[in-house]
Amino acid sequence: MIQTKPKSVLLIAGPTASGKSALALEAARARNGVIINADSMQVYKELRILTARPSAAEEIQAPHRLYGHISGADDYSVAQWLADAEREIMRCWAQDQLPIICGGTGLYFRALEKGLAKVPPIDPAIREKWRNFGGDLHAELAKRHAPTAERLNPADRQRVIRALEVLDSTGKPLSQWQDEAEEHSLLSDVSIERLYMNVPRDELYARAERRFDAMIEQGALDEVRALPFLDSALPIMKAIGLPQLRDYLNGKLALADAVWLSKIATRHYIKRQTTWSRGQMKEWPVAQSKIEVL
Numbered sequence: 001m002i003q004t005k006p007k008s009v010l011l012i013a014g015p016t017a018s019g020k021s022a023l024a025l026e027a028a029r030a031r032n033g034v035i036i037n038a039d040s041m042q043v044y045k046e047l048r049i050l051t052a053r054p055s056a057a058e059e060i061q062a063p064h065r066l067y068g069h070i071s072g073a074d075d076y077s078v079a080q081w082l083a084d085a086e087r088e089i090m091r092c093w094a095q096d097q098l099p100i101i102c103g104g105t106g107l108y109f110r111a112l113e114k115g116l117a118k119v120p121p122i123d124p125a126i127r128e129k130w131r132n133f134g135g136d137l138h139a140e141l142a143k144r145h146a147p148t149a150e151r152l153n154p155a156d157r158q159r160v161i162r163a164l165e166v167l168d169s170t171g172k173p174l175s176q177w178q179d180e181a182e183e184h185s186l187l188s189d190v191s192i193e194r195l196y197m198n199v200p201r202d203e204l205y206a207r208a209e210r211r212f213d214a215m216i217e218q219g220a221l222d223e224v225r226a227l228p229f230l231d232s233a234l235p236i237m238k239a240i241g242l243p244q245l246r247d248y249l250n251g252k253l254a255l256a257d258a259v260w261l262s263k264i265a266t267r268h269y270i271k272r273q274t275t276w277s278r279g280q281m282k283e284w285p286v287a288q289s290k291i292e293v294l
Contacts, residue, residue, distance in 0.1 A: 023197065043081070079116055081111070104273055137157065
């Protein structure tokens with residue numbers, strides 16, 4: 001009888017400057033792995049330095065996928081990333097390599113493990129009804145589907161409205177759509193190894209600030225200067241430091257101020273990442289990182 005190797009995947013998550021990329025590279029070299037990007041900003045080809053993508057030297061040491069493969073002019077979604085990531089994971093399995101998913105975008109990891117609910121388009125009349133509803137939205141949801149209402153914060157108006165729209169338009173609660181998606185996700189029957197990079201927040205702040213100074217020295221301003229005019233609504237425009245450095249290049253800020261504001265934005269981003277992970281990744285085994293990230 002032919003024995004097939006069990007499918008497995010390694011997930012490495014953590015906030016920016018936590019050392020996850022260095023750990024992924026170490027694992028890839030030791031375990032015949034391929035590193036697959038799960039960072040929503042590192043997909044853009046124009047911003048290697050500003051988004052702290054792996055260097056060309058690091059990419060030589062192990063295969064890297066989904067880094068810098070998208071133009072900043074494109075509107076890249078979670079669904080598009082999931083399709084790309086699934087293709088690369090299956091390619092790894094076909095070649096008996098270990099897929100190592102590495103990044104700091106929590107929504108990417110959730111989509112990979114839970115799948116994306118394929119909810120049909122919402123009836124525009126129903127969407128209009130709930131978005132303009134003047135009463136207690138959470139109470140209305142509780143009347144229609146108490147389990148969903150119990151899971152949602154009454155103050156989270158956007159999620160409550162979404163739950164009402166889906167229930168009213170499809171006849172099924174959003175949780176049922178999500179359960180069906182998870183059941184059919186690529187990793188539903190796969191051996192999953194998870195690691196979360198845990199670094200004290202103050203240390204993360206210090207690492208990220210030193211790294212931003214290094215980015216400036218390495219040519220981050222040239223990257224921003226070379227960008228064509230892009231719609232401010234495009235995802236790439238959310239890259240930390242990009243708006244501030246553009247303001248400097250356009251004469252609106254002194255360089256020192258642009259750098260300082262970029263560091264403040266990085267701190268806010270780290271706080272959002274760590275808050276999200278405490279709620280969504282609290283069961284993940286913790287990997288302590290002592291790697292300095294520059």
